[in-house]
Amino acid sequence: xxxxxxxxxxxxxxxxxxxxxxxxxxxxxxxxxxxxxxxxxxxxxxxxxxxxxxxxxxxxxxxxxxxxxxxxxxxxxxxxxxxxxxxxxxxxxxxxxxxxxxxxxxxxxxxxxxxxxxxxxxxxxxxxxxxxxxxxxxxxxxxxxxxxxxxxxxxxxxxxxxxxxxxxxxxxxxxxxxxxxxxxxxxxxxxxxxxxxxxxxxxxxxxxxxxxxxxxxxxxxxxxxxxxxxxxxxxxxxxxxxxxxxxxxxx
Numbered sequence: 001x002x003x004x005x006x007x008x009x010x011x012x013x014x015x016x017x018x019x020x021x022x023x024x025x026x027x028x029x030x031x032x033x034x035x036x037x038x039x040x041x042x043x044x045x046x047x048x049x050x051x052x053x054x055x056x057x058x059x060x061x062x063x064x065x066x067x068x069x070x071x072x073x074x075x076x077x078x079x080x081x082x083x084x085x086x087x088x089x090x091x092x093x094x095x096x097x098x099x100x101x102x103x104x105x106x107x108x109x110x111x112x113x114x115x116x117x118x119x120x121x122x123x124x125x126x127x128x129x130x131x132x133x134x135x136x137x138x139x140x141x142x143x144x145x146x147x148x149x150x151x152x153x154x155x156x157x158x159x160x161x162x163x164x165x166x167x168x169x170x171x172x173x174x175x176x177x178x179x180x181x182x183x184x185x186x187x188x189x190x191x192x193x194x195x196x197x198x199x200x201x202x203x204x205x206x207x208x209x210x211x212x213x214x215x216x217x218x219x220x221x222x223x224x225x226x227x228x229x230x231x232x233x234x235x236x237x238x239x240x241x242x243x244x245x246x247x248x249x250x251x
Contacts, residue, residue: 009106016110020076029071029177030118034064035125037187042130051189053218058134061126062213063186065146068118070186070206073153074160074177077111081161082169108154115150119143134217142213145222149209152230155237156205162244180206205233 020026042057049056123139126132134142160176163169181187183197184206190198201207208226215221 012106013110013113016080016107017113019080020072020110020114023076025079026072026076026114029075030068030114031121033071034068034118034122037067038064038122038125039129051191051218052214053220054214055132055217057126057130057132058217059189059214061122061130061132062142062146062217063210065119065122066149066206066210066213067181067186068122069115069146069150070153070181070209071177072114072118073111073150073157074173077107077154078157078160078173079166079169081107081158082163082166085161086166108151111154112147112151116147119146138216142216145212145216146209149212149230152205152209152234152237155234155241159237159241159244162241162248180204183207184210186210203229205230 038060041060045056045060047056051059054062120143123143156176157173160169160173163172183201184190184204185193185201186206190201190207193201208229211226212222215223
C-alpha cells in the first residue's frame with residue numbers, strides 16, 4: 001500500500017496542476033491581472049521614486065507577485081475545495097485505496113508548485129520587462145519568502161472552501177482577495193494611507209506577506225513580528241477549518 005500510494009499521490013498532484021492551469025479564473029487573477037497592474041503602475045509612476053529603501057519598480061514587483069500568489073489560493077484553490085466537497089468527491093476518495101494524507105498532500109504540493117511558477121514568471125517579467133536588477137541572494141530570499149508565505153493563504157483558502165457552497169465561496173473569496181489586497185497595501189503602498197488605515201493594515205496577512213519581500217529588496221530583513229502574525233493567522237484559519245469540517249461531518 002505504501003509503495004502504491006506514492007505514484008497515486010504524484011498522479012494526483014499532476015491532475016491538480018493541470019486543473020488549475022486550465023482554469024481561466026486562475027490565469028486572469030493570478031497572472032494576467034498582476035502583470036497588467038505591474039506594467040500600468042510602473043509606467044505611470046516616477047521610476048526614480050523609492051518606498052522605504054526600495055526602488056519603486058522592485059517594490060511593486062514584490063507587491064504584484066504576492067498579489068498573484070494570494071489570488072491563486074483564494075480564487076482557485078478555495079473554490080476547488082468547495083466544489084469537491086459539494087459534489088461528494090472527498091467522501092468518494094475515502095472509499096478508494098488512496099490514503100487521506102495523500103489527498104491533502106497532493107493539493108498542498110500542487111498549489112506550492114503553482115505558486116512557485118507564479119513567482120518565477122513575475123520575477124522574469126520584472127527583470128526582463130522592466131530591467132529590475134537585484135542581487136541573486138535577494139531574488140532567492142524574496143522568492144522563498146513569498147513562496148513559504150503563500151501557504152498561509154492556502155490555509156485561508158481551505159477555510160473558505162470548507163463552506164461547501166461553491167457560489168458563496170466564489171463571492172467571499174473574491175471579496176476577501178480584493179479587500180485584503182487593497183487594505184494590505186499591495187495595490188498602493190500603505191505610506192499613502194491615513195494613519196488609522198496604516199495601523200489596520202499592519203495586522204493584515206497581505207501586508208505582512210508583502211512586507212517581508214519589501215524589506216528584502218530595500219536591503220533589510222524579514223521582521224519577526226511579520227512572521228509571528230502570519231503564523232497566528234495560519235493557526236486561526238486551520239482551527240476554524242477543522243471545526244467547520246467536524247461539524248459538517250457530524251451532521
